[in-house]
Amino acid sequence: MAGLSFFNPNTLSLVTQLISLGAGIVTIIRHKDGSLSILQVLDETDTNYNADLKAWADFTASKAAVQPPATPIKPIGEPGTPGA
Amino acid sequence: MRRLLFAPLLAFLLLLVGCSDDLRKVADANHKLSEVMPKIREATIAANAAGQLSDADAFKIRDICIKIDHAGKEASTVTRAYTQLDPGAKVSISAIVTPLLAAVDNALSSGLAGVSDPNVAANIRGLLNTARAALAVIQAIVGTQSANQFHHLEVAWQA
Numbered sequence: 001m002a003g004l005s006f007f008n009p010n011t012l013s014l015v016t017q018l019i020s021l022g023a024g025i026v027t028i029i030r031h032k033d034g035s036l037s038i039l040q041v042l043d044e045t046d047t048n049y050n051a052d053l054k055a056w057a058d059f060t061a062s063k064a065a066v067q068p069p070a071t072p073i074k075p076i077g078e079p080g081t082p083g084a
Numbered sequence: 085m086r087r088l089l090f091a092p093l094l095a096f097l098l099l100l101v102g103c104s105d106d107l108r109k110v111a112d113a114n115h116k117l118s119e120v121m122p123k124i125r126e127a128t129i130a131a132n133a134a135g136q137l138s139d140a141d142a143f144k145i146r147d148i149c150i151k152i153d154h155a156g157k158e159a160s161t162v163t164r165a166y167t168q169l170d171p172g173a174k175v176s177i178s179a180i181v182t183p184l185l186a187a188v189d190n191a192l193s194s195g196l197a198g199v200s201d202p203n204v205a206a207n208i209r210g211l212l213n214t215a216r217a218a219l220a221v222i223q224a225i226v227g228t229q230s231a232n233q234f235h236h237l238e239v240a241w242q243a
Binding site: 037038039041042044045046048049050051052053055056059060063 | 107108111112114115118119121122125129139142143146149150153154156157160163164
């Protein structure tokens with residue numbers, strides 16, 4: 001029983017080690033939580049980028065829709081065309 | 085004696101927390117960048133619709149923005165692959181961010197030269213500067229080392 005006395009140097013050492021171990025476990029849990037938060041941030045980041053890329057694609061498509069054809073198409077048989 | 089055994093373990097755990105904090109900073113800066121990009125797009129498309137920005141100039145800005153979007157997504161994928169910011173993660177992210185900073189710098193110095201409306205140019209320049217600041221935060225954390233430099237080290241190590 002004397003070996004479990006709080007003032008026994010061995011018991012103090014054990015308590016110190018338990019506190020250190022507890023601190024280590026808390027650190028690991030904090031790290032795990034932090035990683036989860038990072039994943040949430042990254043998910044939102046990807047969503048933002050994907051939405052931006054889609055909006056740019058829509059803008060490009062809207063511009064392409066109003067662009068006139070690069071070369072006017074001549075009806076077959078007109079002067080200057082193969083069927084003339 | 086046992087306390088001496090715990091000391092390295094605690095030091096390692098503290099180091100782990102420090103590294104994950106840096107990874108978090110990279111993720112936060114990338115997130116901020118992803119929030120700026122839609123603002124640049126909105127400003128560009130609005131100016132184009134109002135006739136203050138030509139299609140050609142709008143496409144120039146669009147191309148830079150798409151490049152940043154893809155690179156940001158790539159940086160996000162790389163960040164996901166790591167639980168701490170070790171040298172490998174730094175090289176991978178730096179290889180993405182460094183050329184991107186050059187592209188933004190190029191856009192700021194010459195890419196907006198064709199934008200005739202000074203207000204539009206100033207607005208987009210301001211937003212690009214915000215994007216640049218987010219990229220600079222990432223670069224400050226991961227450093228400017230290129231993958232090529234590390235390749236030389238790898239070759240030297242294997243030799």
